[in-house]
Amino acid sequence: MNEIKALILKDIQLEWRNKYAFNGMLLYVVSTVFVCYLSFKLKVNQIEPITWNTLFWIILLFVAINAIARSFTQENKNRNIYYFLLVRPENFIIAKIVYNFFLMLILSGIGIFIFAAFMGNPVQDFALYLLAVVLGALGFSACLTLMSAIASQADNSSSLMALLSFPVIIPILIMLIRLSKNAMDGLERSNSTDEILTLLGIDAIVIALSFILFPFLWKT
Template sequence: MAHLLALLKKELLLEWRMRTALQGMLLYVVSTIFVCYLSFRLKTGAMGVPTWNALFWIILLFVATTAISKSFYQESANRQFYYYFLCNPEEIIFSKIIYNALVVSVLGLLCLAFYLLVMGNPIADLGLFVLNLVVGSVGFSSTLTLVSGITQKAGNSTTLMAILGFPIILPLLLMLIKVSRNAIDGLPWSDSQDELLVLGALNMVVLACSYILFPYLWRS
């Protein structure tokens, strides 16, 4: 646990000292949304709700993939070897997952704010939408962190990250889109209860897989 916290602190410090990466991601979010906005040539709020919803999650998926794909090659191989010498692989993967979940949640919230600004706001139940967004960020980060560990071993190509990650993340993405549609329509929370439970269960499956599989990944 102490290791976990130390690793997490290290990740945050590293990010804070190399702020260009974070700034880069923020700019990525803003310009992607702006490209979408101009491509659809919208007057604010004129987009259909299903398109609005799907587009938001697709943008967030790409943002998360780009942000997480760098999680293993930021540091040199030698230094990684040093960490692995000091800590368990489980601590390393969990620290990365927690850290990525934080980053993706923050990026997701900023993405939502800017998206609402330019694309209009059809959301009736903002609380549920934000809750769903945070659950989704945790899910994205836990799934994609393991995938990024895999691609790092295979030469870290962006193509590989996408083709390995996207089909696997689909069950998660579909549930998220469903819940956020409920939030937009302002349905009572009890209608989304099942989906939120499934989302929680999926996150548990992914975390368990990461916990079991990452040590093998590391051994090479």
């Protein structure tokens, strides 16, 4: 437990010391939203709710892939060997997932407000939509952390990262879009329990698998 805490704190400190990476992610969110604003809102000033929803999740997906792809490449190889001697691999991946979860929470939290500010806010049940965002942050971070661990071993890691993660993340993305669509239309909450449970189930599977499989990646 202490190990996990120390690892998370270490990641936060690293992030804090070179803020340009985090600011870069923020700028990425803002500029993609602004591009959407320019292309959808400025001239025609109309956007279908479905397009609104899908755009938001696509932006988040790309932000997540870019933000999490760094998680194993930002430190140099020798230091990874040092960690290898120091901590258990299970703790390492859990710490990374938790840290990425917080990172995604912050980025998607800021993202949704900027997006709503620029593109208008057609969401009727905003609390449920935020729940979808939280579940999305959990699913993205759990799924992408392992993928970035795999991709970081290759030479062309950034393109491999996108290639590996897209098909794997689609099930989560489909459920997220469906859940957030329910929230948008302001349907009864009880209608969405199916989606929430499935999402939690997929998240649990993905986290458990990362926990089991990461030690095998760690050996290299």
